[in-house]
Amino acid sequence: MSDLARGMAEAARLLLSGDRELYGIILRSLMISGLATLLAMGVGVPLGYGLARGRFPGRTLVLGAVNTGMGMPPVVVGLVVWLLLTRSGPLGSLDLVYTKQAMVAAQLLIATPLVVGFTAASIQALPVQLPDLLRSLGAGRAQTLWTISREARLGLLAAVMAGFGAIISEVGASMTVGGNLRGSTRVLTTAIVTETSRGNLPLALALGLMLLVLSFAVNLLLTVLQQRRVG
Amino acid sequence: MDVVLNDVRFGRNGRTVLDIPALSFAGGTTTAVFGPNGAGKTTLLRLIAGLEQPKTGEVRVGGVEPGRNPAARRRVAFAFQEAVFLGRSVRRNLDFALRLHGIDQSERRARIHDVADECGIGPVLERPARRLSTGEAQRANLARALVLRAPVTLLDEPLAGIDRVARAQLLEDLPRLLATFAATTILVTHDREEAFRLADHMVILIDGAVRTAGPTGEVYRRPSDRQTAAMLGYTLLRLGDSWLAVPPGALGLGGGGGCPEFTLLVERAVDMGSHFHLLGTIGGVKVDLRLAAGAPLPAPGATIRVHAQFHIHMR
Amino acid sequence: MTPRPAAFSVLSALSALSALSVLSVFSVLSAQAAGDMILATTTSTQDSGLLDSLLPPFQAARGVHVKVIAVGTAAALEMARRGDADAVLVHSPEDERQYVESGDLVRGRLIMHNDFLIVGPAGDPAGVGSAPDAVEAVRRIARAGAFVARGDGSGTEKKELALWKAAGIDPRTIAKREETGQGMGATLFVAEQRQGYTLADRATYLALRERLTVVPLFEGDPVLLNVYHAYLVNPAKHPGVHLEAARAFLDFLVAPETQRLIGEFGRARLGQPLFVADAGKAESEVGRAVER
Numbered sequence: 001m002s003d004l005a006r007g008m009a010e011a012a013r014l015l016l017s018g019d020r021e022l023y024g025i026i027l028r029s030l031m032i033s034g035l036a037t038l039l040a041m042g043v044g045v046p047l048g049y050g051l052a053r054g055r056f057p058g059r060t061l062v063l064g065a066v067n068t069g070m071g072m073p074p075v076v077v078g079l080v081v082w083l084l085l086t087r088s089g090p091l092g093s094l095d096l097v098y099t100k101q102a103m104v105a106a107q108l109l110i111a112t113p114l115v116v117g118f119t120a121a122s123i124q125a126l127p128v129q130l131p132d133l134l135r136s137l138g139a140g141r142a143q144t145l146w147t148i149s150r151e152a153r154l155g156l157l158a159a160v161m162a163g164f165g166a167i168i169s170e171v172g173a174s175m176t177v178g179g180n181l182r183g184s185t186r187v188l189t190t191a192i193v194t195e196t197s198r199g200n201l202p203l204a205l206a207l208g209l210m211l212l213v214l215s216f217a218v219n220l221l222l223t224v225l226q227q228r229r230v231g
Numbered sequence: 232m233d234v235v236l237n238d239v240r241f242g243r244n245g246r247t248v249l250d251i252p253a254l255s256f257a258g259g260t261t262t263a264v265f266g267p268n269g270a271g272k273t274t275l276l277r278l279i280a281g282l283e284q285p286k287t288g289e290v291r292v293g294g295v296e297p298g299r300n301p302a303a304r305r306r307v308a309f310a311f312q313e314a315v316f317l318g319r320s321v322r323r324n325l326d327f328a329l330r331l332h333g334i335d336q337s338e339r340r341a342r343i344h345d346v347a348d349e350c351g352i353g354p355v356l357e358r359p360a361r362r363l364s365t366g367e368a369q370r371a372n373l374a375r376a377l378v379l380r381a382p383v384t385l386l387d388e389p390l391a392g393i394d395r396v397a398r399a400q401l402l403e404d405l406p407r408l409l410a411t412f413a414a415t416t417i418l419v420t421h422d423r424e425e426a427f428r429l430a431d432h433m434v435i436l437i438d439g440a441v442r443t444a445g446p447t448g449e450v451y452r453r454p455s456d457r458q459t460a461a462m463l464g465y466t467l468l469r470l471g472d473s474w475l476a477v478p479p480g481a482l483g484l485g486g487g488g489g490c491p492e493f494t495l496l497v498e499r500a501v502d503m504g505s506h507f508h509l510l511g512t513i514g515g516v517k518v519d520l521r522l523a524a525g526a527p528l529p530a531p532g533a534t535i536r537v538h539a540q541f542h543i544h545m546r
Numbered sequence: 547m548t549p550r551p552a553a554f555s556v557l558s559a560l561s562a563l564s565a566l567s568v569l570s571v572f573s574v575l576s577a578q579a580a581g582d583m584i585l586a587t588t589t590s591t592q593d594s595g596l597l598d599s600l601l602p603p604f605q606a607a608r609g610v611h612v613k614v615i616a617v618g619t620a621a622a623l624e625m626a627r628r629g630d631a632d633a634v635l636v637h638s639p640e641d642e643r644q645y646v647e648s649g650d651l652v653r654g655r656l657i658m659h660n661d662f663l664i665v666g667p668a669g670d671p672a673g674v675g676s677a678p679d680a681v682e683a684v685r686r687i688a689r690a691g692a693f694v695a696r697g698d699g700s701g702t703e704k705k706e707l708a709l710w711k712a713a714g715i716d717p718r719t720i721a722k723r724e725e726t727g728q729g730m731g732a733t734l735f736v737a738e739q740r741q742g743y744t745l746a747d748r749a750t751y752l753a754l755r756e757r758l759t760v761v762p763l764f765e766g767d768p769v770l771l772n773v774y775h776a777y778l779v780n781p782a783k784h785p786g787v788h789l790e791a792a793r794a795f796l797d798f799l800v801a802p803e804t805q806r807l808i809g810e811f812g813r814a815r816l817g818q819p820l821f822v823a824d825a826g827k828a829e830s831e832v833g834r835a836v837e838r
Contacts, residue, residue: 088629138305198731
């Protein structure tokens with residue numbers, strides 16, 4: 001209990017002192033996971049829509065794969081990505097291992113199945129004739145997409161929260177693929193591991209608390225958006 | 232604005248759903264597309280709305296193919312059989328449709344006010360559209376189509392699925408609403424009464440083909456074939472090796488001096504107070520007959536002679 | 547049904563492609579390619595903080611960005627064998643020999659050494675403090691004490707296992723021996739919790755000394771020397787190795803100024819330096835007089 005109190009005190013002290021390294025870590029976590037989430041939405045929402053509305057052979061198989069992907073251990077994804085990007089691996093000459101870009105790529109792979117799954121579910125829950133209605137009213141492609149997205153708002157924002165939540169809090173892939181390099185690929189989760197293994201428990205706790213607060217803040221914002229009543 | 236179909240064929244899963252060499256709806260008319268379930272009536276509407284493309288031939292609304300682009304589709308306002316709304320209030324649903332049609336804000340307000348008044352949905356304007364009762368939803372669905380004042384308005388079974396009282400009221404209001412807000416109207420129904428009450432023109436669609444088309448009175452007076460006659464409410468009675476189409480109420484008691492005569496087997500007679508209602512069969516076909524009060528009442532099982540005052544020979 | 551779904555899947559394939567191209571453009575713009583290198587080293591080396599103080603001047607002077615990947619000795623050596631690193635800094639000479647012989651590691655240089663301590667509870671229930679040598683010390687622990695081991699394939703673990711072997715004891719038969727599978731810091735803290743014995747490198751112990759009540763009970767036996775060598779990953783075997791950067795780093799490590807820094811590292815913070823700089827010496831000279 002006193003450890004927890006010390007953690008909270010340490011967290012407050014570090015934040016208020018404007019510790020550059022700490023702020024760097026926080027910003028880096030946000031940027032990497034934020035970018036990965038945005039890209040996951042860009043790839044996953046259209047895929048989810050296509051999966052929900054399309055009728056093609058093997059559709060059930062693909063849905064099954066997506067649902068499996070949603071539960072895929074991030075550390076496995078990290079290992080696979082690392083094997084691809086490492087110096088001796090097939091993509092070694094790209095020099096992407098132990099970089100932020102590699103972390104974004106790994107996190108993108110973790111978040112995308114979640115986004116696809118949630119999007120498909122939310123689109124399937126819409127009235128079947130909704131696209132027809134919009135077409136008959138003379139809505140163009142972009143307008144139709146925008147309106148359907150607004151109608152599926154609840155599920156789509158859940159998709160964002162699920163994707164972001166999964167990757168901001170994961171440590172295995174970030175550690176393996178990023179290397180936890182101080183000043184370049186160290187993020188909140190990997191920093192917590194480092195400090196814990198060094199025995200700096202108050203600092204580790206402080207970082208953990210900050211991660212919680214960060215996660216809560218983002219999710220609160222998204223929840224507000226999601227729950228806004230449309231008159 | 233008129234609607235013209237030329238050599239249109241449409242199929243699904245290898246089955247031909249519609250085969251229409253020629254069909255047109257003149258501008259300003261209200262036409263009922265009347266036929267049994269599965270005749271292809273909804274498909275016809277979808278083709279006119281530009282939601283489907285014909286396999287062969289072409290559909291033109293005011294000379295333009297509706298499927299071509301969003302602007303072409305905006306010429307047609309389509310109220311689906313099952314109302315689909317956005318998850319917003321009724322007002323915002325109407326507003327959304329108007330905005331898509333490029334109507335500016337003050338005009339939108341005015342139109343919504345008018346149509347809500349006329350369609351009787353004023354009280355539910357602010358309610359979430361998905362939480363209306365069936366009757367309210369049908370009216371809101373109708374209102375959304377009417378508020379657009381599109382050159383062509385399509386209504387798919389506008390009176391389906393609502394309770395008798397609400398239906399009677401809407402049936403009463405609809406002609407006035409169409410006159411006020413719609414230009415060319417095509418409505419689909421499988422109910423004879425609706426067709427006769429609402430439309431000045433009629434198209435009989437059976438099994439994907441047009442049997443007859445024309446002004447309602449003419450279509451009624453000149454059924455093109457037995458199936459059409461049956462749909463229009465005629466009773467078909469065999470006479471030798473041809474058939475007679477007898478309109479309701481055209482049977483009279485006894486011989487009719489020159490009119491075709493039949494033998495009716497009485498099932499039962501009901502005393503309706505002002506008259507008797509006789510139910511029976513002629514050659515196995517169910518018929519009914521009105522007898523003036525005071526006439527002798529035939530007993531069940533008795534056979535009586537009747538004649539057809541009006542009839543049409545059919546092949 | 548509407549043709550929409552196909553259109554949207556095309557759209558998402560396009561998004562995927564653009565995501566990939568964003569990432570690769572990003573990487574091309576910011577990759578320092580030839581100017582960076584991957585150094586595989588051990589967690590204890592990393593945790594000592596030595597590299598944190600040596601690398602910034604090196605990176606500034608030579609423009610080489612060093613990515614330090616700290617894993618266990620076994621993993622670091624394997625990285626070299628697979629060609630996943632450009633240079634290696636480890637402290638397990640017996641294992642290193644194997645990789646030199648197989649041609650995976652080349653141009654080995656002696657860099658520095660520190661030593662291991664046997665730390666344990668102040669009361670020393672096993673009587674480790676009075677043992678004549680390290681082997682006897684561990685024998686006494688097996689008899690009467692609790693031992694906390696690394697169990698993570700590190701150089702420290704190898705040293706520990708070598709001691710058991712020399713004492714003729716199979717570590718798995720020791721009832722009160724636990725493996726943490728973690729780094730030196732974590733292992734020390736577990737030992738602290740258990741008030742047990744453990745084998746710790748001096749650097750990590752000194753860094754954590756203030757938070758521990760377990761104390762060094764045995765030191766000084768030459769067998770406890772922890773000697774650090776740096777190697778290049780063989781470019782002949784792994785052409786992808788960033789040779790120039792790696793060479794520059796090795797040259798830097800043995801340069802007189804760096805060696806001076808190594809010899810002074812830790813004195814200000816902990817009262818004594820953590821390492822002894824050895825570059826240029828013969829292997830046999832190392833640790834001749836382990837003075838503290």
